[in-house]
Amino acid sequence: MKHSATLPNITNFAKSDVYRSRIHDLIPGGAHTYSKGDDQFPIHSPAAITHAKGVYCWDLDGNKYLDTLMGLTSVSLGHAYEPVLARVREELEKGSNFSRPSTIEHEMAERFVNLVPGHDMIKFAKNGSTATTAAVKIARAYTGRQLVARTAEHPFYSYDDWFIGSTDCDLGVPDSVKSKTVTFKHNDLEDLERMFNEHPGEIACVLGEPEKWQEIEPDFYKKAIDIAHKHGAIWVMDEMITGFKTDYPGSIKRLNAEPDLATWGKGIANGFSFCALTGKKEIMQLGGINRPGEPKLFLVSTTHGGETHSIAAGLATMDVFESEPVIQHNHKIGDHFINGLNEILDRRGLQDYFDIMGFNWSIGLGIRNAEKQPDLDYRTLFMQEMIKRGVLYQGILSPCYSHTIEDIDYMLAAFDDSCVVFERALEDGYEKHLVGPSIKPVFRKFN
Ligand SMILES: Cc1ncc(COP(=O)(O)O)c(C=O)c1O
The missing domain is CATH 3.90.1150.10 (Aspartate Aminotransferase, domain 1)
Structure with missing residues (x-):
């Protein structure tokens, strides 16, 4: 035809x-x-x-x-998209940034966490890079290790030094930072083991897009995450592209995967600047301020992280995904x-x-x-x-x-x-x- x-x-x-x-x-x-x-x-x-x-x-x-x-x-x-714009307009009338958190942060936190299987806590960001870098930081703090592992084939995880220093665009990144990122082949358990064996006890986390151009074996993430845990590392699933696309909320559900942390952005607020790091409480609580005497982790702290109308755009987007x-x-x-x-x-x-x-x-x-x-x-x-x-x-x-x-x-x-x-x-x-x-x-x- x-x-x-x-x-x-x-x-x-x-x-x-x-x-x-x-x-x-x-x-x-x-x-x-x-x-x-x-x-x-x-x-x-x-x-x-x-x-x-x-x-x-x-x-x-x-x-x-x-x-x-x-x-x-x-x-x-x-x-x-009109239903999202309507919610954003409504929120704009109430002001966009205050000297204490806005109540909409609580509403979004509860709703998003309920959406992500196995995750209990969430931290907001304005950009995906901030979310992935926060995942790396908390993984390093939690494990006391320095190396970060990422899939070799996927094009982009962050403009921050830990990632961009491991690409051809490494100008301005200190060698000491570049040497802290290692790579393995996506969707390849043998190569994952190889990487852990080459850096015993050094890798804090493995970060990757859950799926890209190729089909993933149904039990791949069960096996891969088990390998990471056996070697004492945290698994971070970067759902920046897959979130709200492969499934709702994303590949974490479609592939029945249980990563320790996940990062979200892009489609979750229909183009508005709302991104997030979600994860298990055991790890995420490290970024908290209610553990007297414990070292304080400066996880994500940004003036615009709680901007109200972007969060409202996220809520309205979720409404549409859930009702249509x-x-x-x-x-x-x-x-x-x-x-x-x-x-x-x-x-x-x-x-x-x-x-x-x-x-x-x-x-x-x-x-x-x-x-x-x-x-x-x-x-x-x-x-x-x-x-x-x-x-x-x-x-x-x-x-x-x-x-x-x-x-x-x-x-x-x-x-x-x-x-x-x-x-x-x-x-x-x-x-x-x-x-x-x-x-x-x-x-x-x-x-
Ligand atoms: C998989 C993935 N992770 C993280 C990012 C970074 O997101 P941002 O551009 O919002 O910082 C991108 C951006 O393209 C991405 O594709």
Whole structure:
């Protein structure tokens, strides 16, 4: 079945070009996460977004796009989702920051903790990095050990030194910190044992995304967490991306896993800044102030950690997830996209040039060149063609509650049509079709 839709031909990026030419003199990197930077997009793309509603967003030149990554996967219901906005507006009228905790903190703490199987306490944060770094800190304090273990393949856990110092972007991180992070292969019990045996009695915690691009054996986490505990380490499950996506509240339930700590962010407040560290009381209480005579752990302490309207956004988001079939809807959207992609690639004989990765809750796309090798030049070209056809696509679809089957059909039509240019480029080279430079890896040693 050929996917057809009336597709735009977006060519006017005049205001975006002006924005791009100025922003780097004001903001290092031009954005507040490197994943949104100009080096992650073709030149024929929006430099900045003025507003968004549902699954559509608009750029400086008034061009309209179907959104696919949804605020780096943080928008799980839809942009400016009215029931969330209504609750936020109500809260804003009451003030956003006080000299003592606000009562909404208690409401959220009780509700979130009840949602996470096996966890008793919670600490809020404004960013995911703060939550993962807090997990590392409390694990070190609890175990009295210094090393942190993380999965080797997963791209990002924190901009803090313990993580970023273990990537190619390690400039500014002391060697003494870099040497405290070790890695192991995701989803590989043998490699986990190997790592513990190489650092006996030294590893405080193991931190990883519960699932990413591959299927996890049903009993993997039972075995993996047992291994960590046998070696005296804490298991931290980073649900930043999987939370409210694989299941409700996340993979911790879907995979029947019992990590000691978990970190949450992104989709849990529909794009508002509300993140959290949850965990077992035995560990989390170390961050408390009611153990006279015990050493005090300065766990997370931030002026904006209790900002009321972001917490209200979280509560409203939970209301929708609990009263409506959000997870089922989002997975149906993902399945529809995967089926449509396979149909297009089969029909066009392009299966060797695209890798469909992940699951119905997050669908990634690998793009290959004429030699069938993963290639950023061809990836940039494909992004350019999708953007031209009105789809803001970086190679990941993060389905949300506002995506409809019709939206996905539109995206598939844009995909199908973009393949025409891609096929030509396989014949005569991407250079003939790509305008401007190719994208670069986010984590790289040099600019
Ligand atoms: C798995 C994972 N953990 C942690 C983070 C850090 O979250 P934030 O960007 O909110 O600091 C991210 C961000 O992309 C992430 O993907």
